[in-house]
Amino acid sequence: MNKAILLDRDGVINQERGDYTYRREDFSVLPDVIPALRVLQEMGYMLIIISNQSGIAKGLFTIADVEKLHSYLVAYLDDNDVRIKEIYYCPHHPEYSSCICRKPDSQLIEKALARFNIDPAKSFFIGDKERDILAGKKAGVQGILIDSNFSLMKAIEPIIKGEKK
Ligand SMILES: [Mg+2]
Ligand SMILES: [Zn+2]
Numbered sequence: 519m520n521k522a523i524l525l526d527r528d529g530v531i532n533q534e535r536g537d538y539t540y541r542r543e544d545f546s547v548l549p550d551v552i553p554a555l556r557v558l559q560e561m562g563y564m565l566i567i568i569s570n571q572s573g574i575a576k577g578l579f580t581i582a583d584v585e586k587l588h589s590y591l592v593a594y595l596d597d598n599d600v601r602i603k604e605i606y607y608c609p610h611h612p613e614y615s616s617c618i619c620r621k622p623d624s625q626l627i628e629k630a631l632a633r634f635n636i637d638p639a640k641s642f643f644i645g646d647k648e649r650d651i652l653a654g655k656k657a658g659v660q661g662i663l664i665d666s667n668f669s670l671m672k673a674i675e676p677i678i679k680g681e682k683k
Pocket of ligand 1: 526529
């Protein structure tokens with residue numbers, strides 16, 4: 519079985535601006551992200567992003583906007599020798615429709631675990647909100663809660679040291 523690092527997007531990979539981020543010009547990858555993801559990749563972890571994008575349900579932006587931004591992100595990281603296996607996102611919001619894919623629900627994580635044959639016990643979820651950690655927990659994946667826009671290099675120290683709760 520494989521092991522993976524599941525990552526929230528906004529505030530973990532790219533700067534959390536306190537507003538919806540869907541335009542390329544508003545999107546900036548945080549400083550430590552590339553070196554940190556390279557380290558994890560070299561340790562044999564698959565890298566998967568799991569994101570809530572309720573702005574789609576709210577009509578603030580479209581699936582096409584999100585896909586375009588994600589294509590940019592994947593290509594940018596790829597140019598820097600970081601391979602993102604997949605980006606899963608929930609386009610829903612409870613005020614508009616119910617779903618089981620929005621974090622703190624764990625459906626997207628479970629999809630990723632099944633598709634890529636990932637052992638949850640060997641994997642981690644890094645997020646900047648409690649709901650990220652809850653979603654991981656439901657799928658049996660240990661969470662690492664960080665402040666928004668925190669250094670990813672520092673965040674992964676317990677993984678590098680092999681600490682497991
Ligand atoms: Mg976030
Ligand atoms: Zn959903």
